[in-house]
């Protein structure tokens with residue numbers, strides 16, 4: 001039996017995530033009758049193209065949610081806070097890439113490979129996790145099932161596209177200015193990003209962590225359903241266009257070898273192990289171009305103890321970290337008649 005065809009909207013279609021989403025909707029053959037692209041008044045009247053077909057962009061309004069089944073939202077928290085309740089009240093499923101509702105109790109926060117089952121109890125608003133969280137839980141979840149997690153320490157090296165089209169533009173502008181010997185202007189990032197590493201993503205909170213770091217820690221606990229997981233995150237922005245990298249140290253409740261970890265991860269869908277130090281083989285940010293798997297390497301016994309493992313995770317922040325994960329959620333909802 002073929003899946004029911006739905007009416008679909010992409011809100012924030014003109015952004016870094018939204019543009020990727022237009023492609024992925026088609027690459028995954030999401031069965032739609034009608035596809036509406038929504039954005040702010042700034043881009044209303046423009047067109048986006050996929051495979052030779054032009055899609056008009058409209059300004060989002062209350063009317064946008066009539067005759068709609070699913071809205072994939074990528075326009076930031078403030079916009080989601082306005083339109084998610086409108087969509088929900090009209091019976092539309094709102095799959096939200098922003099952090100507005102992720103930690104709400106009645107909002108499933110979903111990485112399909114990890115906790116797709118939680119979609120069965122949705123109340124129309126569904127959270128798509130933070131990009132750094134998604135690639136982390138893809139690896140932690142199977143390891144927790146096998147060996148039980150005790151502590152996790154994660155340090156991220158995040159691409160500028162994680163800050164949207166303005167983030168990409170700022171790095172490009174600074175590189176051009178640097179080459180021309182002109183002054184460098186920073187507005188999207190707190191400090192110069194060209195040739196730099198900035199240990200700040202999002203605002204600082206009273207506890208000394210940033211908003212991004214808190215998202216990684218709290219969302220990981222929610223998705224893995226381990227309230228008392230000891231986890232600490234440090235998030236840094238690096239002058240890379242696409243792809244977030246993470247260095248992760250994990251303590252388990254039992255002794256675990258690198259060989260054990262490799263065996264578990266080798267069988268997991270959408271994970272790919274690239275790990276041969278002798279030939280300098282490990283995942284790098286450039287390796288995620290054209291590869292939608294989350295890549296894992298540098299798997300080793302950590303010197304902290306025989307119950308500790310260190311590894312390195314790389315994934316495409318715009319695709320698995322955002323657009324692809326959201327479209328996979330929509331696909332699961334359609335295929336399992338959860339509309």
Ligand SMILES: NC(=O)c1ccc[n+]([C@@H]2O[C@H](COP(=O)([O-])OP(=O)(O)OC[C@H]3O[C@@H](n4cnc5c(N)ncnc54)[C@H](OP(=O)(O)O)[C@@H]3O)[C@@H](O)[C@H]2O)c1
Pocket residue numbers: 011012013014015016017018038039040041042043044060073074075076077079097098099129130131161162163164165166317318321322
């Ligand atoms: N970038 C990533 O790696 C990533 C990963 C995970 C999650 N996310 C989340 O995904 C969302 C989008 O991120 P992004 O990186 O794609 O941002 P972006 O490149 O800045 O794009 C923002 C989009 O939102 C639209 N928008 C802004 N204000 C609007 C309004 N008042 N009404 C309607 N549409 C409006 C913009 O439309 P105009 O073109 O008309 O301005 C644009 O389409 C954010 O919540 C972000 O936190 C991003």
